[in-house]
Amino acid sequence: MPIKLGFIGTGGIANHHQKNLVQMKDVSLSAFYDLDITRASKAASEHNGAKAFSNLDEMLDNSDLDGVYICIPPLAHGEAELKLVERGIPFLVEKPLGINREVPVAIGGKIKEKKLITSVGYHWRYDESASLAKQVLQNSKMGMALGYWMGGMPMVPWWRVQAGSGGQFVEMTTHIVDLLRFLCGEVREVYAAYALQVMGEKVEGTDVPDVGTVTLKLANGMVATISNACMLPIGHHVGLDIYTDKGVLELRSDGLNVIASEGITKHANAANPFFVEDEAFIHAVRTGDKSRILSDYEDSLRTHDITMAANESAVSGKPVILS
Numbered sequence: 001m002p003i004k005l006g007f008i009g010t011g012g013i014a015n016h017h018q019k020n021l022v023q024m025k026d027v028s029l030s031a032f033y034d035l036d037i038t039r040a041s042k043a044a045s046e047h048n049g050a051k052a053f054s055n056l057d058e059m060l061d062n063s064d065l066d067g068v069y070i071c072i073p074p075l076a077h078g079e080a081e082l083k084l085v086e087r088g089i090p091f092l093v094e095k096p097l098g099i100n101r102e103v104p105v106a107i108g109g110k111i112k113e114k115k116l117i118t119s120v121g122y123h124w125r126y127d128e129s130a131s132l133a134k135q136v137l138q139n140s141k142m143g144m145a146l147g148y149w150m151g152g153m154p155m156v157p158w159w160r161v162q163a164g165s166g167g168q169f170v171e172m173t174t175h176i177v178d179l180l181r182f183l184c185g186e187v188r189e190v191y192a193a194y195a196l197q198v199m200g201e202k203v204e205g206t207d208v209p210d211v212g213t214v215t216l217k218l219a220n221g222m223v224a225t226i227s228n229a230c231m232l233p234i235g236h237h238v239g240l241d242i243y244t245d246k247g248v249l250e251l252r253s254d255g256l257n258v259i260a261s262e263g264i265t266k267h268a269n270a271a272n273p274f275f276v277e278d279e280a281f282i283h284a285v286r287t288g289d290k291s292r293i294l295s296d297y298e299d300s301l302r303t304h305d306i307t308m309a310a311n312e313s314a315v316s317g318k319p320v321i322l323s
Contacts, residue, residue: 003285006031006063008056008080009071010043013094013121017069020275022047027282031063056080060087067091067117067285073158074166078103085110090117092281093297096174097304099166108301119281119293120300122178126273126280129256133183133242133249136258140244142184147176147226150236153199153210160199160206167194167208170307173228178295178303179240179251180216180224186302187224189217191319192310198231214310 003026007014010032021027029047033056034040040052053059060068060083070080070093077098084091085107097104097120111118124130149172158164165171169192181187194209210231216224229236239252247260255268280292290296295303309320 002026002028003066003282004028004030004064006033006059006065006068007043007071008033008068009076010034010039011071014043014069014071016274017071017092017278018043018047020272020278021282023275024279024282031059031065033059056083060084060089065089067281070094073164074099074171075158075164078107081107082110085114085116088114088116090281090285092119092121092278094121095178095300095303096166096170096307097297097300099163099170101305101308104301104304108297111297117281117284117288117290117293118297119277119284120295120297121277122175122182122295122300122303123273123277124175124179124251124253125182125294126271126276127251127253127269128271129251129267129269130179130182132256132267133251136246136249137183137242137244140246142220142222143243143245144222145180145184145224145240145242147173147180147224147240148237149173149176149226149228150232150238151230152232152235153203153206153208153230155203157205160203160208162208165208166307167212167311168210168228168230169194169212169214169226169310170304172230173226174303174307176226176238176240177306178300180226181303181306182294183240183242183251184218184220184222184224186219187216187306187322188219189319189321190306190309190313191215192314194314209314212310212314214313216306 032040032043033053037054044050044052068091192214194212199210213227242249250257258265284290
């Protein structure tokens with residue numbers, strides 16, 4: 001029997017997932033929800049027999065779905081997840097989990113009670129470079145890490161407002177925070193400094209900081225700094241560098257460079273990490289085996305907590321200790 005899937009949200013990231021899912025055997029994209037019924041109808045028209053909805057309860061109660069993708073702006077999280085948990089429908093939700101701590105923590109508690117299958121869209125974990133870096137680091141003593149997300153500002157209205165996106169560190173740089181956790185371990189202390197230098201004058205209504213740097217202390221004694229900027233007219237560094245007693249690991253979206261005394265070894269990523277992520281979720285829905293999912297909701301709450309702590313520190317000017 002085909003796995004029947006629904007989509008909550010029909011924007012760009014939803015399209016990425018849909019392009020992967022249509023390539024998979026026995027997967028049916030059956031239902032599409034959007035506040036704008038025109039957008040939902042357009043998405044549904046591209047898949048045989050799919051239906052469009054502007055009422056979420058109607059979609060969830062009348063579509064007999066095996067799983068759902070949640071692809072909505074950060075400020076909109078909460079209602080959709082709770083409705084899915086209530087009905088026991090597995091879901092993959094795109095990061096970030098929200099713009100505050102309270103709503104995701106409440107959702108996480110209910111997921112745990114239901115033992116529901118979930119996945120969160122931290123696709124950097126699914127790159128070959130991440131798994132290879134894990135292997136290399138097993139034989140190394142890690143000292144520090146430097147992370148970057150340097151580029152321009154997405155020109156969608158909700159992104160430019162702190163109350164809409166949570167800011168760059170929450171909405172975008174969270175990928176680098178999560179990769180740091182995945183490879184190096186848990187974070188125990190966070191100190192952040194943000195500023196709005198350029199984009200407030202360039203784009204009316206912008207209040208998200210356009211530069212920031214965050215210092216982190218890890219449980220294993222490492223220190224790390226992750227910096228981001230969204231004021232640039234160009235794309236620049238995006239990635240994570242890890243410094244060890246054996247050399248340096250440079251992780252980028254296209255691969256891994258291992259720099260050692262013997263020279264530089266380059267490893268290119270071949271697979272599409274979004275596709276691998278989607279395969280893992282579909283496998284879990286089909287079989288109940290969650291072992292291929294590298295980031296579920298419970299784990300992702302820890303990444304989200306770090307980004308929330310950074311925002312709090314930037315406001316207070318003080319470090320935030322994480323439990």
